[in-house]
Amino acid sequence: MGRWLAGRLMKEPGLVSCQQPAHRYKRGGHEHIAIPNHPERQFAVTGPNQVWCGDVTCIWTGKRWAYLAVVLDLFARKPVGRAMSFSAGQQTDHQSAGNGMGNPW
Template sequence: MKHQKRYDDQLKQQAIEMALEGSKSVAQIARDLDIKDNTLYGWVDKHRRDNPDKASTKLVVAKRPKKPHYYPVGKELPNIPNHLNREFNPPNINTHWVGDITYIRSHQGWSYLATVMDLGNKEIVGYEISKTPDAQLAKRALINAIAKHQPDTTQLMFHSDQGVQYTANLFKDCLALHKITQSMSRRGNCWDDAVQERFFRNLKTEYLNDLSFINHQSVVDAVEKYIGFYNHKRLNSAIDYLTPVQKRLEMQKLA
């Protein structure tokens, strides 16, 4: 007889809060937390029954389709359009960066990873790991990328989903300071940020899912090890089976 997987109360509460916040779809949250979509729906339904005053909160639902599908919740923020428009293969580096945040569990709680990817060569050009999923986390990942790669930020676009970290004034002011153009996905449409989502999926399925983390520092060590492998050793079919660093060097020679 198959045993039902048990989840602790902290995980349930974290998942419910993220689902009700609405910055990510239920499918994305379930995938990030390694739980089933239906399990998360059940938790949220129970939460609503127990808290009827909050029952009007709408979930962002985005199931992975078997064929192209356009989501009815696909709205841009009024003042931040989707400049990227799924153009995931720009001809140059340091022109199109994308960012996102994912969640990694340890025995002491949650760790949050913010990354910045250059779409030109699919390299993780900056990242930050924190115990708090706030705008400061997203900002530090961006600043780290700028400091390391020194792009002409007046020619740079930064794309993300509509997460609260990226709509916060702290993050938007950082973009404005460096004269970076901000672009945002339509609400609830995970395909607008597909390349960055694919990196998180690879990180977890190829490495993290086989590990158990005793604390936050063990998460940091593992993530840094994988990013080093991903940038320098992992061949990527989207860039002619080169590594991201090899592709960057190739593009710099042709520039």
């Protein structure tokens, strides 16, 4: 049985399909922001606290997403700051960077 016949047969008693509509993808064409790469992928650091690197990751906590921002010292390859939040934003990033400035991990 095809979908048109099934649709016509369902329409007679007033039945409606509960199938979700197809997902519509965004169209391309918008410009991406170019962010400069300051380390230029030169990760051979000669001492501590010269180059820090950071990343934000999303963690599913069972009911909602949590965002973990971590700042690493590239010489020691250890975290120097971190912050966790339930909303993604610059404040989480700033807290993780500020957490590493003079505060022990």
